[in-house]
Amino acid sequence: MIITVDGPAAAGKGTLARALADELGFHFLDTGSLYRRVGLAVLKAGHNPGNADEAARAAASPGIMAFADDDLRNEKVAAAASQVSVHPQVRANLLDFQRRFAAQAPGAVLDGRDAGTVICPDAAVKFFVIATAEERARRRYVELRAAGKDASYAEVLADLQARDARDQSRATAPLKPADDAVILDTTTLHPNEVLAMALALIYLRRELAPRLTV
Ligand code: DC
Numbered sequence: 001m002i003i004t005v006d007g008p009a010a011a012g013k014g015t016l017a018r019a020l021a022d023e024l025g026f027h028f029l030d031t032g033s034l035y036r037r038v039g040l041a042v043l044k045a046g047h048n049p050g051n052a053d054e055a056a057r058a059a060a061s062p063g064i065m066a067f068a069d070d071d072l073r074n075e076k077v078a079a080a081a082s083q084v085s086v087h088p089q090v091r092a093n094l095l096d097f098q099r100r101f102a103a104q105a106p107g108a109v110l111d112g113r114d115a116g117t118v119i120c121p122d123a124a125v126k127f128f129v130i131a132t133a134e135e136r137a138r139r140r141y142v143e144l145r146a147a148g149k150d151a152s153y154a155e156v157l158a159d160l161q162a163r164d165a166r167d168q169s170r171a172t173a174p175l176k177p178a179d180d181a182v183i184l185d186t187t188t189l190h191p192n193e194v195l196a197m198a199l200a201l202i203y204l205r206r207e208l209a210p211r212l213t214v
Contacts, residue, residue, distance in 0.1 A: 001026070001107035002122075004115035007129035008164045008175060009078070010136035012186040012194060015048065016129060019113035019195045020202075029101045031112030031119070034094050036074070037067045039080030049083035056089035065097055075144075075151075075159055082163045085113075088172040095119065114173035116181050125202050128177035128192075131187040133161055142146065 003026070014030060014132040021028035038059045039049055047054040068152060071077055084090050091114075096121045104177045110119060116126035131139075137157035144151040167175040177183060180200060186194050 001096060001124045002120045004120050004123040004126045004178075004181075005109065005110045005111040005113050005129060006117070006127070006175070006177070006181070007153070008136065008167070009160050011129045012132045012139075012191060013127075013129040014110045015191045016127065016184075016186075016194050017109045017197055019191070020198060021109040021193070023199060024034055024202075026107040026109050027101065027104050029098065029108060029110045031094075031098055031115060032197060033072060034065065035081035035085045035090075036072045036077050037064055037069075038060065038084045038090060038094075039082075040069055040071060040077045042084060042153070043077070043080050049080040052087040054154055055084040056093060059084070059090045059093035079159065079163060081092050082166050085167065086161045086170045086172070091118075091172055113167055113175040116178035117176065118173045120187075121178070125205055126178050126181040127198060128181040128183050130183060130185050133157060133164070135187045136160055161174050 003017075003020060003024075005020070007013045017030070018028055020026070038055060040047050041058040041061070041064060042051070042055050043126045045054070045058070049055060095118075098110065098115075102110055102120050112119070116123055116128070134157065137153060137160050140160065141153045141156045143153055144156065163177070182192060183198060
């Protein structure tokens with residue numbers, strides 16, 4: 001069984017997807033981390049993330065999926081990830097790994113931008129998680145400050161909006177809800193409330209369509 005959780009940056013999709021995977025005993029894949037790895041590899045090699053050939057080469061390099069680095073979560077790498085994700089060949093090079101991951105028993109939860117639209121269009125349940133840009137920036141700002149990083153709220157908001165605009169407007173696999181996705185607005189909700197709503201929906205779907213085994 002495959003569950004997809006898509007949405008813009010800092011909407012709460014990672015928190016929800018991880019919690020769902022824990023609760024259901026499913027595998028979990030943060031697909032954004034793949035694009036972050038490619039973005040960081042390109043930056044480390046001294047190339048421009050806007051260069052399609054260099055980015056595609058990084059996405060095809062052996063070991064890229066397991067590449068670990070403390071910098072993966074930083075905002076510069078997030079921006080580079082968004083830039084490399086625009087290149088169709090980068091997306092194509094990462095597709096097979098994501099589909100194979102999703103096919104594992106007993107099930108998988110994937111979070112990202114195109115998990116429900118492109119990677120797993122037949123997923124059993126699809127969520128599209130949203131929150132206002134101001135609330136998402138506030139969450140990211142609090143997270144950065146808690147990690148001892150120097151950040152301004154205005155900058156965080158501007159970076160987030162620039163990334164959303166790029167992710168939504170790219171020609172290949174843009175950020176958008178699948179037609180059959182359930183939209184969850186987390187702006188005023190606690191993560192436990194979001195999890196409870198998502199689980200209720202998954203169990204309800206199983207009642208309505210018993211072929212789903214949760
Ligand atoms: O989820 P994240 O913030 O770690 O993602 C970083 C960037 O990677 C995001 O701005 C766009 C890109 N991305 C993508 O294009 N497709 C995905 N499925 C996941 C992420």
